[in-house]
Amino acid sequence: FAFVFLNFGLVDMCGIVAAIARRNIVPVLIEGLKKLEYRGYDSAGLAVLQPQLTRVRSAGRVADLAAQVEGLVAEIGIAHTRWATHGVPSERNAHPHVSNSLAVVHNGIIENFSEIKQRLTAAGYVFTSDTDTEAIAHLITDTQKTTPDLFEAVRLAKKQLIAAYAIAVIHEGDN
Ligand code: GLU
DSSP states (O other): OOOOOEEOOOOOSOEEEEEEOSSOOHHHHHHHHHHHGGGOOSEEEEEEESSSEEEEEESSOHHHHHHHTTTOOOSEEEEEEEOOSSSOSSTTTSSOEEETTEEEEEEEEETTHHHHHHHHHHTTOOOOSSOSHHHHHHHHHHHHTTOOOHHHHHHHHHHTOOEEEEEEEEETTOO
16 A cells, blocks of 8 residues: 555545555546535646656646646556645745655644654755655655554654644555
8 A cells, every 4th residue: 555544533625645556646646636626726736646756736726736747657646736835835935845766745734843853854854845744754764764664654753743633644665
């Protein structure tokens, strides 16, 4: 499997879509995001496994993202519409956030993200956004150094997060 979905009953504005099938799921991701547009959002993005990780993000509307992914074909993917809480609405802050070969979309807030970010920055991880979400991506990658199994690594990483949230994760090695 390649997804981990943790939902703690959070009611928030953003949208998460994940899909896996033996056919192209890129249109499924886009259709899913379109259905969630009414919730409001400031940017959109998706990541798929082909089997290498490919990410496309847009600071515009889902229609702009749809135009950008024209011709993209994949059988596993995650997608997101963002309602910014940490970092301005922009392409670099749009989800998914990536750490090595792993991508994360996230709904909610990680309250202790700055401690995690400080620790992981000291350990050599380079953050490329202002979001709390990116800390989750690097935390899972770091956990996978000692616990390679994706689900187990997410479970362990989750224990370190003080938050109410939902996430979906894909990893290049787990398709
Ligand atoms: N806190 C995250 C961010 O600012 C996720 C926000 C959301 O739920 O869309 O990127």
